[in-house]
Amino acid sequence: MSTIVEHQVEQNGVRVMDTQCPFCSVQCKMQIIEERGAGESRPSYQVIPKPNAASEGRLCIKGMNAYQHVLTGERIEYPLLKKDGRFERVSWEEAYEAIVRRFTQLRSLYGQHSIGLYGGGSLTNESAYLLGKFARVGLRTKYIDYNGRFCMSAAASAGVKVFGMDRGLTNPLSDIERADCIILAGTNIAECQPTLMPYFTRAKEKGAFLIAIDPRETGTTRMADLHLRVRPGMDATLANGMLKVLLEEGLTDEAFIQNRTEGFAELKEHLDSLELAEIAELSGVPEGLIRKAAFAYGKASTGMIFTARGVEQQTDGHMAVRNFLNLILLTGKIGRPGCGYGAVTGQGNGQGGREHGQKADQLPGYRLIENPEDRAYVAGVWGIDPAELPGKGVSAYEMMQKVHEQEIRALFVMGSNPIVSNPNANFVEEGLKKLDFLVIADFLMSETAQLADLILPATAYLENTGTMTNLEGRVLLREASRPASGEAKHDWQILCDLASRLDRAAFFPFADAEEIFEELRLASRGGTADYYGITYDRLRQEEGVYWPCPEPGHPGAERLFEESFPLASRKAYLTPVENHLPKELISPDYPLFLTTGRVLTQYLTGVQTRRSPALAARDVESFVEIHPSTARKYRLEEGTLVAVASRRGEIYVRCRFSSDIREDTVFVPMHWGDTQNVNKITLDALDPTCRMPGFKVCAVHVTPFLLNEMA
Template sequence: MSDLIQYFREKQLKQSSEQIMKGRCPYCSMQCSMELIEEHIIQRKRFKVKPNKQDPTSEGRLCIKGLQAHQHAINGERVKYPLYKIDGEWVRISWDLALEMIAEQFSSLQQEYGSDSIGVYGGGSLTNEEAYLLGKFARVGLKTKYIDYNGRFCMSAAASAANATFGIDRGMTNQLTEIADAKCIILAGTNIAECQPTIMPYFRKAKKNGAFIIAIDPRETATTKFADLHIKVKPGTDANLAMGMLKVLVDEKYCDETFIAERTKGFEPVLDQVNQVSVATIAKQCGITSDEIRVAARHYGQAETGMIFTARGVEQHANGYQTVRHFLNLVLATGKIGKHACGYGAVTGQGNGQGGREHGQKADQLPGYRSIENETDRKYIADIWGVDESELPRKGVSAYELIEKIDREEIKALFLMGSNPVVSSPNAVFVEKALEKLDFLVVVDMFISETARMADLILPTTSYLEDEGTMTNLEGRVVYRHAERKAPKEVKHDWQIVCELAKSLGKDHYFTYEKVEDIFNELRQASKGGTADYFGITYDRVKNGGVFWPCPDSSHQGTLRLFEKSFHTTDGRAQFHIGHELIRSEKATKKYPLILTTGRLMEHYLTGVQTRRSQELIERSKEPFVEIHPQTALEYNIENDTLVRIESKRGSVIVKSKVTESIREDTLFAPFHWGDFQCINRVTNPALDPVCRMPEFKVSSVKISPVQPVKEKVAQESVVIS
């Protein structure tokens, strides 16, 4: 008997195997690295995830999403070959036919309507190489000016504000490790405890070291509970709050006059404005107390070191650019920048939100953060790409405006990669109707997302476990992403799809890359001398812990801390901003008496295309909800955990109620990770920031009502009829 057992054990071992693959989480901007262990035991597969203890950013941590990230990559719903829609049904076709059809459709439409009749829509989760290549493909392969990406909805307010203030936009001005020594930290509109959990230990270290932490948010979150002071500000009034804090800093003489005189400009007009405002008036506008403003300002002003972090809560507004600039005024006024544990950070949301916006996906941008309207920049990039400068298109429009162009039928076809605008855009009902007008929609995705469902053609792409490349994390550290898992047979990398499509269009001589590193080396050259200079960064260097940009040459260690000696402006000085007390673009009315704000959950990422296909994650958070204060719920006859309808003048959505005291009485909160009738962006406000074109996601006037069960509704109608 023992011999028989031994025989079966030996047979089982022979039939078992183990593959250890290095990878990097595809979700938030921390870009935590890990090892995925794939075990094959007879006919079964088992996966284990181990965080990388040597990772200099995550320090060996993974959150719940990172631990389950592999689940969507192995999900059986993945698209594994090109799909063409015939009479509403998906039909499998070959790659050759798919590429031929795209080339034929695009060429035919451009011949009839011009080069700009084709639009390109990218994503902030693409690798640096693929983001760069998509921008080049739009301008060289298609010669269209209409390209933008979903990062417009993420980082545009902070990016434009940082560029205007400092002359450069890198998510964080300092390394994460410096947070531990900051004595006062302001977290404005960021719920890092749930959105970027692996960053939290840095803030815990700071608190242990005596830091005073201020959280600004209209709702109570895991982050606000961690803070020493929670300012429960009315949505859309953050700029007013920052102005009130500056008023206190000036009046109580917490400003660094030497720093202001030597390293900044434009303070006098700001000072004149501050002298005309009242802290009491601002407190009333923000729905908070004057004491809260004073306590926050004093702690920040008195602290020897301090840092301010902003995120979507203060940025996703039609005045997001100005709001961030008001917070940057606080940084400049106190001189808390360019020194150890003193700086600013825009907490990037998407996996490659930083790198994705640096190398050409934005409508007005060329690689290296160059401007597509600047003649010198155009000439430099044209030479790199081997085209005449006159052949490069000029700037296009932002992501939402691109949809408006489609609605007006100025754009006839769309090539979409790494995004799901039917769910992620504001005024989503309008977006869906606009996309229905396209003559031809091509979507590159791993799954049939809500947008892919509308496509004429879907092209299958690889997952993060299969697609090699570089990413730029929230610190500005360029890191390497291993791709050691074999892709499904007919699935291609994004960069391969772009190159093969360029070949079908007769532009293959501009896209002669044999491997992804070849693209990065061209990116390095294209970024040389630009604001986002990657020239000194090589694959060998990024594989060894990563390199901070700017990095102008191979002997440069990378810029760990920005602005130690000067800013990146022409005169080396940072620019103060004069603005006005900002009024929300949409106010509560008699018909729509409540303000809706939106945000993320720990378990999900963006539109949920990936995380809703992770069994563990969807089990933890199965459906969306709306947070409503008990007093408000009582007023509108809403019980906890029941279906409610949220309506704005743009559309409606049905979700379950979550009655909680964590939200302001005048405010509702809902997550944005679901589509169809549960898509909260069906009601959100598409008003755009005049500078950065960021939509007003965070302030939408709405009404709320209980959804009556069908039987009850019929019974009521019967009584009325009788």
């Protein structure tokens, strides 16, 4: 309670709450002022941006309205147990007893790995850490993963392989305006992280040349000097074209290649074998524009490359990112001011959420669960024998396959909505309905929660204290600023309570989030994501601290790889990348590519933003964006309902014409559920390395809804 009072001032009917936005990875700071006038039944709210290093005191429309979904009357405020198909209010003791009874029965019948845990990239570091520990120590199951698998896994795995480390940005945001050339590949920052846009506009004002790679025109591409309208799924091929030009035109940094990389000979041999004309044909980008982009980046003395879901959510996402990292390494644009790489994290804690153990193959500190030394170290911190730790599980979508096959018989979901966020969502829904027991911990009713056997009310961002790690790798402290709503409990509290009832209380003795962070510091010590030098007191004083931060007096690593890379050779890897066609190609029956993404007013599966009246009013429903010429070909009229169908199912959305999209491509946002859930039709093929689904490319056809219905 003391921390709540500290960050909430209430006087004369006015409550002032200091907090930060719960949405994207910028984690903008803000102050919410709640005022209740005399005789007024409802308070009014004012939101004021607060100065901070990342957003520089800016808020976007989502942040300005982020209080609405927390303070709405739609909160889940007490445990709900489904009886005869209807949810009924029960006590926390009844809820816990139901979980322990069912989990114990299922483990007895089907083994300890019959229970799965599914987390989220918006959980605090403390909750994500504890969820991983609860899986391995509380339940001793190998099956745990999280929705961040669909966000960052391609870039994360590429960064680990090429650089030896995965951190969202290799350098601070302030370096952006020091770059002479910036490549934005598959990222729509104008709508997804709009408070970062001034960094890019300032860079342009200083003469930077901006290149945007996207099949459609967006607010981000309109800012660019050069827009490469790539065919969906062909980003790696486009990068090959740029690499070939750099090599042939002598636009490489030979000293950097010699001293800081390995694998150049193999990459050169591969690029020599490619034809630029063929690359242009495959990628859909004219040869002249590929050359222009390569010259701009190659000749620039400083430069940065950013990738996001457009490049990463593909069945070759891992290798596609590695090819963009090849561009950086061939030109030596890393480890110095104005140079570097940025994987633009989507979720609020997408960075920290994957560092401390809720990913199938990881232990805290970015340690690997199959590495004997890593297992021994973390087991020592946790006070168990390393042999007690289970092995590696499977990725998020593969967990849904295990659910469908009934190898996983019960699922505990914390802060996620897998029925909307997973590909091939009809398959996922069928699987979840087969479960013997589904538990959801959340603070709003989601499409997945509707299927649950038991719902546990969790606190929202204004109510719980914890750390978040932004896209820079800067650890921030977000402190509670109001009491919990109703009977809601913190995520970590729920896990500690359950551990106690499963006779594992000794391993979960935590009284508050700071105590959990103290153990996290120790568990991460010496790991790649080393938080040991970071404390709550330090975060309060300094606003945020970059990791790795190995000792209390360490300033934190603002810029990475200045002298070497954390690999055995101390050198980064250059990698030949094949021209890769999407797993599903267009055909006469399915003649259009579908790609997915976000819109400015919505966030992830929309559970929070669709509960905000101000945001919902701006985008009341989903849509399909289609080129007017394509629409005429298929007898589609602007503003009418259409059916968008793939081999997996169909959805019904409003038709929206735009000349800013390729004629062979349509776009549907990802924020709606039910009959507008675009993931009912997306492809479930996975990247072989990082297990990222190929959300960004599948084949569809679009027909007028009424004609489809009559047929």
